[in-house]
Amino acid sequence: MHWQDGREVDLLHYIFARPDIKQLRGNPKRVLAAIDEYHEQFNKLINIGAIKGAFIADILAERKPSVMIELGGYVGYSAILFGNIIKKNKGKQYISIEKNPEMAAVATQLVNLAGLCDVVRVVVGSSDEVLKELICETKEIAQVELIFMDHWQELYLPDLWLLEELNVLIPGSSLLIADNVIMPGAPKYLQWVQSTPSEKKQLVHESDVGSLAPNPKLVYQTVVSEFDTTFGRVCIVSNPVTTSRMC
Numbered sequence: 094m095h096w097q098d099g100r101e102v103d104l105l106h107y108i109f110a111r112p113d114i115k116q117l118r119g120n121p122k123r124v125l126a127a128i129d130e131y132h133e134q135f136n137k138l139i140n141i142g143a144i145k146g147a148f149i150a151d152i153l154a155e156r157k158p159s160v161m162i163e164l165g166g167y168v169g170y171s172a173i174l175f176g177n178i179i180k181k182n183k184g185k186q187y188i189s190i191e192k193n194p195e196m197a198a199v200a201t202q203l204v205n206l207a208g209l210c211d212v213v214r215v216v217v218g219s220s221d222e223v224l225k226e227l228i229c230e231t232k233e234i235a236q237v238e239l240i241f242m243d244h245w246q247e248l249y250l251p252d253l254w255l256l257e258e259l260n261v262l263i264p265g266s267s268l269l270i271a272d273n274v275i276m277p278g279a280p281k282y283l284q285w286v287q288s289t290p291s292e293k294k295q296l297v298h299e300s301d302v303g304s305l306a307p308n309p310k311l312v313y314q315t316v317v318s319e320f321d322t323t324f325g326r327v328c329i330v331s332n333p334v335t336t337s338r339m340c
């Protein structure tokens with residue numbers, strides 16, 4: 094499987110050269126279908142895809158978050174799919190954080206084409222840096238409603254520890270959705286969101302947490318959902334609940 098080898102810019106050329114380009118303007122569903130067609134007919138892409146996308150869309154329909162944050166925007170597929178739902182639910186914003194400026198440029202073009210630039214904001218930068226900016230500097234995010242982790246799996250745990258340290262995960266309210274936790278796999282993230290406070294204290298003791306300050310008292314109700322996709326990937330849904338009263 095290859096990505097970021099020119100195919101994402103090629104996708105942009107493919108979409109804007111389509112004879113039905115006018116019908117795509119302002120139509121998120123058609124833009125998503127065009128990305129799916131490129132994926133099927135030309136080069137495979139690493140976006141969320143229809144099956145897991147529908148699963149997360151159901152969660153959004155039920156919870157109706159006003160603000161959703163995504164780590165790893167890629168070509169904007171999930172931003173268009175979920176941003177459109179946020180817009181329909183009269184939510185405020187979908188913030189898509191993407192480290193690779195080329196991917197962010199592709200995503201921005203496709204989000205604009207889909208007519209979602211009033212709701213979806215693509216921010217270029219590394220997830221940890223942008224999260225710190227949104228939470229500590231601009232103070233746009235006081236609490237996380239829903240965060241979708243879909244960047245590189247080894248970053249899931251340090252980014253979760255950062256959110257714990259910044260105290261923006263609200264028990265019984267915040268929801269974390271992380272993709273691909275079994276395959277390719279995020280074993281350390283999975284272990285953390287499934288551990289008890291005392292197990293977590295031990296994990297912190299044994300791990301290199303760097304300058305981060307994880308909160309072992311915050312435990313998660315974790316649901317792992319498996320999907321039969323081409324890549325056999327899975328999703329995990331974790332709902333944070335504190336046990337601090339019991340400690």
Ligand SMILES: C[S@@+](CC[C@H](N)C(=O)[O-])C[C@H]1O[C@@H](n2cnc3c(N)ncnc32)[C@H](O)[C@@H]1O
Nearest residue numbers: 140141165167170171191192193219220243244
């Ligand atoms: C699997 S793709 C995201 C797919 C996208 N969510 C979708 O479903 O359409 C992963 C993306 O994460 C980006 N990425 C990797 N490390 C990152 C980081 N530290 N911060 C933000 N984005 C990152 C990569 O450049 C890549 O575009």
